[in-house]
Amino acid sequence: GVVLYINEDIFEKAGKTPPATWDDLRQLAIQLTTKDDQGVVTQSGVALGRTENVDHWQEILGLMMLQNGVSMGNPTGKLAEDALTFFAIFSAVDGVWDVSLPPSTVAFSSGKLAMYFGPSWRAFEIKAQNPGLKFKTVSVPQLPKGNIKEQDVTYATYWAEGVWERSKNKEAAWEFLKFISSRESLEKMYQNAARLRLFGEPYPRVDMAELLTTDKVLGSLVAQAPFAQSWYLASRTFDGPTGINSQINKYFEDAVNAVNARTTAAKALETVAAGVQQVLSQYGLSAQ
Known part of the structure; x- marks a missing residue:
């Protein structure tokens, strides 16, 4: 599952605590981002808003949409638009992350990124690249709860073991x-x-x-x-260009890029919804 990595040194120096909600995360990201005289990001608060250099953007966007109650098989309407817009806002509006920066895992490993979303196994890579980096993980942010009994929503993808049906053993x-x-x-x-x-x-x-x-x-x-x-929006499945994950990822990737290019989220998601339904039907799956 995707978790939120925290650069402990950056947080301690700024006197901050990890965010509990997405609004908290957005404000923290702005506060923890630094830029030079030319406006170039020298330290980013969080890696969000792009697909080119945000590792595991698929799981992050899927998390935002599921938390917001989006029907992933038909991601249209205000709930889906709000989730897509919020994902892009960190780059398109807040400027805490942009396409010129290195891949988010590399940026976090170098100590130049305060918050990073990734699975637990990325910790091995981070530690190998920067053995002295002080970091920990915390649970992903949530939307504010209207009811205290309302459960959190998190996002996970899975590796599963299996046995071939025609195996002799x-x-x-x-x-x-x-x-x-x-x-x-x-x-x-x-x-x-x-x-x-x-x-x-x-x-x-x-x-x-x-x-x-x-x-x-x-x-x-x-x-x-x-x-x-969980859903079919997942990174690093290596299922090839006709695989269900690769095809669905491409539709959502195009939508994020379109919003960053100032297309409305509603317009971008029209294409996503049509594409997702087509892909699901190829695999005999319902969009519901």
Whole structure:
């Protein structure tokens, strides 16, 4: 799942605390962005608003839309327009991020980015690029709640293990999957991996969540897990140009670029909605 990475040094120096809502994040991003005399961003508050250099923009935009109650199979109307406009606003209006900056993972690793959205595994890359960087993750921002019983909404994509239906060794394969997903096996694999890197593979079992709650990177991931939703808007699926994720990503990418070029969100989303419905129908899926 996507979490919010925090540069602890930048936050401590500015006397700030991580944002709880998107409005908090926007104000923080403006306050934590610095520019030189020519208006060039030298430190960005957050990497949002573009598709060219915001890693995992797909999950971030999907998160915003699902939190706002958007029907992803037919992303039209005010709720979808507001989510798309808000994503783009960080570049198009606030100027805290622009196309000239390096990829967001690189920017965060270099210490020039205060807040960065990414999955937990990016922590390995960040640590390798800058071993001295002080960072942690927190849960993603939420919209203000009208009802205290209203649940949070977070976003996750998944890697899943499976067995080929025509395998000659199906029974043995399923037994092996059951073995490696047992509590004992997962603990051993985690401990072995943690000897070589920051942490092991996050436990996929609900009954093991408490083992990771205090981890600086995985704690927020565990806290978010019960509220995670997902959809076909996902990065790094490597499913090729005709794959469902790649096709859907392209429609939303074009929409973000259109809004940054001053096309209205309503107009941009008309094309997205038509394209998404066409792609889903190719795969025999309903837009509902």
